[in-house]
Every structure is written in structure tokens, then in C-alpha cells.
Amino acid sequence: MQPDDSRPMKVLILYYSFSAQTSGLVHRFGAGLEAQGVHLVCERIQPLAPRHFPIGTVPATLLMMFTTFLRRRIAIQPLPPSCWERYDLIVLAGPTWSYNPSGPVLSLLDRDGARLFAGQQVLPLISCRGYWRMHWLSLRWQLEHLGATVVNKMVFAHPCTEPWRTIGVFLKLAGRVPERSKWLGRYYPRYGHSREQQEEAFAFGTAIGRSLQRGNSLADLTLVSERTGSDDS
Secondary structure, three states: OOOOOOOOOEEEEOOOOOOHHHHHHHHHHHHHHHHOEEEEEEEEEEEEEEEEEOOOOHHHHHHHHHHHOOOOOEEEOOOHHHHHHOOEEEEEEEEEOOOOOOHHHHHHHHHHHHHHHHOEEEEEEEOOOOOOOOHHHHHHHHOOOOOOOOOOEEEEEOOOOOOHHHHHHHHHHHHOOOHOOHHHHHOOOOOOOOOHHHHHHHHHHHHHHHHHHHHOOHHHHEEEOOOOOOHHH
């Protein structure tokens, strides 16, 4: 891709965020793009029926884990007109749900994927508890099947170690506050992504913006958080 000096690069960030973890990364990433002069459009995928975090109970959390493992779709609202323009890059961002893309993202791919992604450069951004590999492989296959060119991947896993990360996330979804526990808080001090990871997202945005403006390949960039543990690969 050769840049056109007569106009800035245009990037669409299309994202779904359930617990605000993806949205935090997206906004810092977008700030990095804009710092390089990229024209940014950021749109959130909205479910038809509002979904609330935390889920609130252990049975409801177990049910969600089961249905998301089965790749249950969640119906979404129509996309705004800005999504149907042509972009130099589309960033598709969202969380991992039980090793898969989230239900709203799966609905987006089913309903709008062929029109939205065909002939476009696409960069997935994955926010996850830990195990992201199946999510990434599935999403890449679906996007390529829809006619997209998947240029790279961006991955952020919660920085705590296992098994505390899994325990902490489950309890958080079930409406508990594990980081305030005198015992568990020693191993699970916070839910979600760290401030350092948000600054990594800004740095990734800066690097991608610079590469777009120079016409360089995004495939050469390393976009997996340094704080993503070895058990995630």
C-alpha cells in the first residue's frame, strides 16, 4: 500500500466492549493513531438488548461461559453510515469469550462481514483473560473467508498469572470483588488490563500510524503486549 500525500490515512476502529477493558485499550490506541495524523473513526458495536457487567451470580456466569463456548450469537444494532466508507485500515476489537470472539462480534461477521471487510486491510485487537490463540485463529479464518486481508494481530491479556487470573475473572463476572480479598488480593491485585498495557496500546497506535503514513507493511510490527504471559501463546 502506497500512501497518498494528498490526504491523511483513514482508520476505522470497530469494537465491542463488555466490561470496559477493550474500550480502554481502544481509546489509548486511537490516541496513538491520531498523534501520527491519522483520520480516525471509532464506532462501538451495540447489542440490541443491553448487557450489564458484572453478570452478578455464579449460575448466570456459568451459563454465559457455556453458551459463549458454543459461539452463541448476540444480535446487534445496525452499524452507523460511517462504517461503510472505504478505509486504509479497519481495526476489529473485542474480548475473548470462552476461547472465541464475543457474541456481538460473531453477529457482525455473520450479518455485515462480506460487505464490510471484503477488500479491506483488517487488524484484529484482542482483549482477553489469557488464552487467545483459538480466538485469533478463528477470527483470522473468518475474515479471510470474507475477503479481508488480515495484516497482523494485536493482543492484550490480563497481566496476572494463573490460576489467580481465571479465579479472579470468574469471581468478578459473578459480582464479587476478588481484588479486595485479603487473601486473593495478594495474587490478584486488580481486574483487567494495567495502565502499562494501555500505554502499550498508545505505542502500538503510534507505530501503526507511522507505518501507514510511510506505506510500510504492518506485518513487520510486534503488537502482542509484553505483559501477555507465556501460557497465552
